[in-house]
Amino acid sequence: xxxxxxxxxxxxxxxxxxxxxxxxxxxxxxxxxxxxxxxxxxxxxxxxxxxxxxxxxxxxxxxxxxxxxxxxxxxxxxxxxxxxxxxxxxxxxxxxxxxxxxxxxxxxxxxxxxxxxxxxxxxxxxxxxxxxxxxxxxxxxxxxxxxxxxxxxxxxxxxxxxxxxxxxxxxxxxxxxxxxxxxxxxxxxxxxxxxxxxxxxxxxxxxxxxxxxxxxxxxxxxxxxxxxxxxxxxxxxxxxxxxxxxxxxxxxx
Amino acid sequence: xxxxxxxxxxxxxxxxxxxxxxxxxxxxxxxxxxxxxxxxxxxxxxxxxxxxxxxxxxxxxxxxxxxxxxxxxxxxxxxxxxxxxxxxxxxxxxxxxxxxxxxxxxxxxxxxxxxxxxxxxxxxxxxxxxxxxxxxxxxxxxxxxxxxxxxxxxxxxxxxxxxxxxxxxxxxxxxxxxxxxxxxxxxxxxxxxxxxxxxxxxxxxxxxxxxxxxxxxxxxxxxxxxxx
Ligand code: HEM
Ligand code: SF4
Ligand code: FES
Numbered sequence: 001x002x003x004x005x006x007x008x009x010x011x012x013x014x015x016x017x018x019x020x021x022x023x024x025x026x027x028x029x030x031x032x033x034x035x036x037x038x039x040x041x042x043x044x045x046x047x048x049x050x051x052x053x054x055x056x057x058x059x060x061x062x063x064x065x066x067x068x069x070x071x072x073x074x075x076x077x078x079x080x081x082x083x084x085x086x087x088x089x090x091x092x093x094x095x096x097x098x099x100x101x102x103x104x105x106x107x108x109x110x111x112x113x114x115x116x117x118x119x120x121x122x123x124x125x126x127x128x129x130x131x132x133x134x135x136x137x138x139x140x141x142x143x144x145x146x147x148x149x150x151x152x153x154x155x156x157x158x159x160x161x162x163x164x165x166x167x168x169x170x171x172x173x174x175x176x177x178x179x180x181x182x183x184x185x186x187x188x189x190x191x192x193x194x195x196x197x198x199x200x201x202x203x204x205x206x207x208x209x210x211x212x213x214x215x216x217x218x219x220x221x222x223x224x225x226x227x228x229x230x231x232x233x234x235x236x237x238x239x240x241x242x243x244x245x246x247x248x249x250x251x252x253x
Numbered sequence: 254x255x256x257x258x259x260x261x262x263x264x265x266x267x268x269x270x271x272x273x274x275x276x277x278x279x280x281x282x283x284x285x286x287x288x289x290x291x292x293x294x295x296x297x298x299x300x301x302x303x304x305x306x307x308x309x310x311x312x313x314x315x316x317x318x319x320x321x322x323x324x325x326x327x328x329x330x331x332x333x334x335x336x337x338x339x340x341x342x343x344x345x346x347x348x349x350x351x352x353x354x355x356x357x358x359x360x361x362x363x364x365x366x367x368x369x370x371x372x373x374x375x376x377x378x379x380x381x382x383x384x385x386x387x388x389x390x391x392x393x394x395x396x397x398x399x400x401x402x403x404x405x406x407x408x409x410x411x412x413x414x415x416x417x418x419x420x421x422x423x424x425x426x427x428x429x430x431x432x433x434x435x436x437x438x439x440x441x442x443x444x445x446x447x448x449x450x451x452x453x454x455x456x457x458x459x460x461x462x463x464x465x466x467x468x469x470x471x472x473x474x475x476x477x478x479x480x481x
Binding site: 240 | 256259260263264265266267268269338341342343344345346347349350351352353354355356357358359362365366369370372432435436439440441442443444445446449
C-alpha cells in the first residue's frame with residue numbers, strides 16, 4: 001500500500017479520575033495516511049480489543065469539526081499542529097513515516113481526566129448555565145424580521161458564535177484560562193439586540209462561574225486563539241474585559 | 254461581599270487593576286526617564302549641574318509627596334495583584350503538567366510570546382533591583398533631607414556592580430513593558446482592532462525607548478561620559 005504510514009504513539013493512559021496516569025507506547029499496524037487521528041485510535045483499539053487489552057478511551061462525536069468533543073493534545077499542541085483544525089479533521093498524511101506522536105488529554109484543574117484521553121468539560125456547561133443564554137417566552141415564534149440587525153453586526157456576532165466549546169483554548173493557555181471561550185459566549189450574545197436585556201448579568205455571572213471553576217486568568221499570551229479550531233480572535237477577550245468593568249460599574253444591582 | 258470587593262477580587266477585576274497600576278507606573282517612568290536625561294547636559298565650569306536644578310524644581314512641585322505616595326501605592330498593588338494572579342494561574346493547570354508543550358502561534362509572534370512568559374521573572378528581578386535603588390537614592394533624602402545631586406549619582410554608579418545592575422534592570426523594565434503596555438491596554442478592555450495595532454506598535458517603541466534611555470545613564474557614567 002503506497003499510502004501506508006508507520007507511527008509510534010506515546011499515549012496517556014489513566015484508569016480513572018484518581019488513578020495515577022502514565023504514558024504507554026504503541027506501534028499500530030496497518031495505518032494509512034488517509035486516516036484521521038480518531039480513525040487511527042479506532043484501528044489501534046480494534047487491535048487491542050482483539051488482543052484482549054483495555055482500549056484507549058477518547059471522546060468523539062461528529063467527526064467533522066462541529067461538536068467540539070474530540071480535543072487531544074498532540075505533540076504539545078491542542079488539536080495538533082494545524083491551525084483552524086479539530087483533532088477529528090487532522091489526517092495522518094500531515095505526519096512523516098516513522099514520526100512519534102505524543103497524545104495527552106487536556107490538562108486543567110477544571111477539566112479533570114475521566115479516563116485516558118477523556119476529560120470532564122462540564123465546567124463549560126456550568127459557565128453556560130450561569131448566563132450563556134437569552135430568556136424568551138415559550139409559545140409562538142416571533143416574526144423573524146421584527147428586530148432588525150445590521151448585516152455587519154450579525155456577521156461579527158457569528159465570528160464568536162462559531163465557538164464549539166472544545167476547550168482547546170484552556171488546554172493551550174499557560175494559565176489554563178477559559179477567557180477565550182467565555183468571551184466568545186458573552187461576545188456574540190451581547191452584540192445582538194436579543195442579548196441586550198441580560199447583558200450585564202451575563203458578563204458578571206459567567207465570569208464569577210469561570211473563577212469558581214478554577215480556571216486561570218488571561219495574561220494576553222494569545223496562545224488560545226492560535227489553538228482555537230474556530231480561530232476566535234483574542235479581541236473578544238478585550239471586549240469581555242470592557243464588558244465586565246462596564247457591567248460592574250453601571251449595573252443596577 | 255460588596256460590589257467593590259466582588260469586582261476587584263474576580264480574575265478580570267484583578268487584571269483590570271494590574272493593568273491600570275502597570276500603565277500608571279509606565280507614565281511615571283516616562284516622567285522619570287525624561288527628567289533624568291538632564292544628567293546628559295554639559296555643566297559649565299562654576300555652575301550647578303542641570304540635574305540638580307531639575308531635582309530641586311521637581312521636589313518643590315505642589316503635590317509631590319502625594320504623587321510619590323500614589324506611585325508607591327500603585328506599585329504595591331501591582332505586585333500583590335500579579336503575584337496573586339500568577340499563583341492561581343499556576344494552580345489552574347492542575348498537578349499533572351504536560352509532557353510536551355509547543356506553540357501554535359506564528360513565528361513573528363514568538364518574541365512577544367517569550368516576553369509574556371517571562372513577565373513574572375522579569376518583574377521579580379525589577380522588585381529586587383528597586384530595593385537597591387531605593388536604598389541608594391531614596392533613603393538618603395529620608396535620613397538627612399538632602400536632595401540627590403549629580404555628584405552623588407555619578408559616585409554611586411561609578412561602582413562597577415551597581416552600573417551593571419542598573420543597566421540590566423533598565424533593560425528588564427523595557428522587556429517587561431514590551432509585553433506589559435499592550436497587555437495592560439487589553440486588560441483595560443481596549444478592544445477595537447482598528448486601534449489595537451497602533452497600541453501594539455506604540456507599546457514596542459515605548460518599551461524599547463524606556464529600556465534604552467534608562468540603561469544609557471549607568472553606562473554613560475561608567476564609561477566616564479557623564480561626570481560630576
Ligand atoms: C517599574 C515597575 C513596573 C511597571 C511599569 C510594570 C508595568 C506592567 C504593566 C503595564 C503590565 C500589564 C498589566 C496587564 O497585563 O494587565 C504588567 C504586568 C505584570 N507585571 Fe508589572 N510592572 C512593574 C513592576 C512589576 C514587578 C515588581 C513585578 C513582580 C513582582 C511585576 C510583575 C508583573 C506580572 C506578573 C504581570 C502580568 C503579566 C501578564 O499579564 O502577562 N511587575 N506590568
Ligand atoms: S474559543 Fe475556540 S478553542 Fe475555545 S472552546 Fe471555543 S472553539 Fe474551542
Ligand atoms: S468529533 Fe466533533 S469536532 Fe471533532
